[in-house]
Amino acid sequence: MAKYKIAVIKGDGIGPEIVDEAIKVLDALASVCDFDFSYKELLMGGNAYDITGDPLPQETIDGCLEADAVLFGSIGGEQWDTLPRDKRPESGLLRLRAALDLYANYRPVKVYDELIDASTLKREVIEGVDLLVMRELTGGIYFGQPRERTEEKAFNTMVYTKDEVKRIAKEAFESAMRRDKRVCSVDKANVLEVSQFWRNIVEEVAQEYPEVTLTHMYVDNAAMQLVRNPKQFDVILTSNIFGDILSDEASMLSGSIGLLPSASVGGKVGLYEPIHGSAPDIAGQGIANPIATISSASMMLRFALGEEKAADKIDQAIEQVLREGYRSKDIADFGAKEVCSTTELGSYIAEYVSKSS
Ligand code: NAD
Numbered sequence: 001m002a003k004y005k006i007a008v009i010k011g012d013g014i015g016p017e018i019v020d021e022a023i024k025v026l027d028a029l030a031s032v033c034d035f036d037f038s039y040k041e042l043l044m045g046g047n048a049y050d051i052t053g054d055p056l057p058q059e060t061i062d063g064c065l066e067a068d069a070v071l072f073g074s075i076g077g078e079q080w081d082t083l084p085r086d087k088r089p090e091s092g093l094l095r096l097r098a099a100l101d102l103y104a105n106y107r108p109v110k111v112y113d114e115l116i117d118a119s120t121l122k123r124e125v126i127e128g129v130d131l132l133v134m135r136e137l138t139g140g141i142y143f144g145q146p147r148e149r150t151e152e153k154a155f156n157t158m159v160y161t162k163d164e165v166k167r168i169a170k171e172a173f174e175s176a177m178r179r180d181k182r183v184c185s186v187d188k189a190n191v192l193e194v195s196q197f198w199r200n201i202v203e204e205v206a207q208e209y210p211e212v213t214l215t216h217m218y219v220d221n222a223a224m225q226l227v228r229n230p231k232q233f234d235v236i237l238t239s240n241i242f243g244d245i246l247s248d249e250a251s252m253l254s255g256s257i258g259l260l261p262s263a264s265v266g267g268k269v270g271l272y273e274p275i276h277g278s279a280p281d282i283a284g285q286g287i288a289n290p291i292a293t294i295s296s297a298s299m300m301l302r303f304a305l306g307e308e309k310a311a312d313k314i315d316q317a318i319e320q321v322l323r324e325g326y327r328s329k330d331i332a333d334f335g336a337k338e339v340c341s342t343t344e345l346g347s348y349i350a351e352y353v354s355k356s357s
Helices: 015-030 046-052 058-066 089-099 113-118 162-178 193-206 219-228 240-254 291-303 308-323 342-355
Strands: 002-011 035-042 069-074 104-110 130-136 182-187 213-218 235-238 261-265 271-274
Touching: 002 015, 002 058, 015 035, 015 069, 015 291, 015 308, 015 342, 035 058, 046 089, 058 089, 069 291, 104 162, 104 240, 104 291, 113 308, 130 162, 130 240, 162 182, 162 193, 162 235, 182 193, 182 219, 182 240, 193 213, 213 219, 219 235, 219 240, 235 240, 261 291, 271 291, 291 308, 291 342, 308 342
Parallel strands: 002 035, 002 069, 069 271, 130 235, 182 213, 182 235
Antiparallel strands: 104 130, 104 261, 261 271
16 A cells, blocks of 8 residues: 655644644545555744744755655744844745755636635636646745845845746646646746746747647736736746736635645655745634645645545545535635634545545
């Protein structure tokens, strides 16, 4: 019987609450499938800093590299915001992405039929939205050197190499081949050299995928089009900072940031995490929505472990729970038969998974 090694990073804020629910669901899955999981808990973020003085201890990098996949909650919180940048929780996550070479960030945006009214946009705008934001994750302005801040001025550097653009573009075109065969590359080529460079290379890569239709869009327009007519998009290919912003915007199409998963891949081991942060405003109250993290565990089964059917079981259980009216507080106003705590919602999903044939 296969036993998959999962590195578990619960992190800060609501991280531990939501990751516990994802593990509950994975264990329920193991009870009805012919594989099992072993978990190794690792530290990252503010909690890691408090215990070890480093937001990303070497032991965590090593533990991730030994695993089949990494399941991650979220990091961050005000109490660590005044630390020097390299000690802050976010720097731990950036370093981990770089250490694992996770250059491709998949952020699928799905609108659950039952939650259409949870979106702030009109039903006809979002009904049937199915898009993927493909964000470059280990380059661009978040990593570029030099960077500096003095009393008088500050700057960062937005830099991409040919290889960096090529590999993320390939990832986007490959994904488009499995979807509706459309890639929209988002940049700011009218102003930025680095964006014009990005655009040229994306066009080169497109030659290898004649079946895929490539379009380009400036990021300011894309931000507007995402709320005007999101159905026009299939795969949105974009850089680190633009993808960060656009994918949060796109998340609101679904009604709550607590619903959407992500997968970061590229190197030997992938990392699977909800797109939201550590939500310090609701941490410890037992009201966080665990669906984004449970759905990330489903992406982990699909991408890292090749367990497609098992991933389907999780996706179907989430849909069934929503169909039957179980809601966490963030989506309570939309068709709730019962408003559940984090653990209750996780338990319902786990129960449906364990009843699946
Ligand atoms: P956030 O995503 O943590 O929260 C934004 C809003 O969404 C809050 O009102 C929060 O309560 C709500 N929310 C988030 N997840 C939810 C869930 N599962 N269920 C219900 N409601 C949910 O963003 P923020 O407030 O800007 O950042 C808080 C901290 O998280 C910061 O320290 C930030 O740096 C960090 N952060 C971490 C990650 C990560 O770990 N990958 C990503 C983004 C932000």
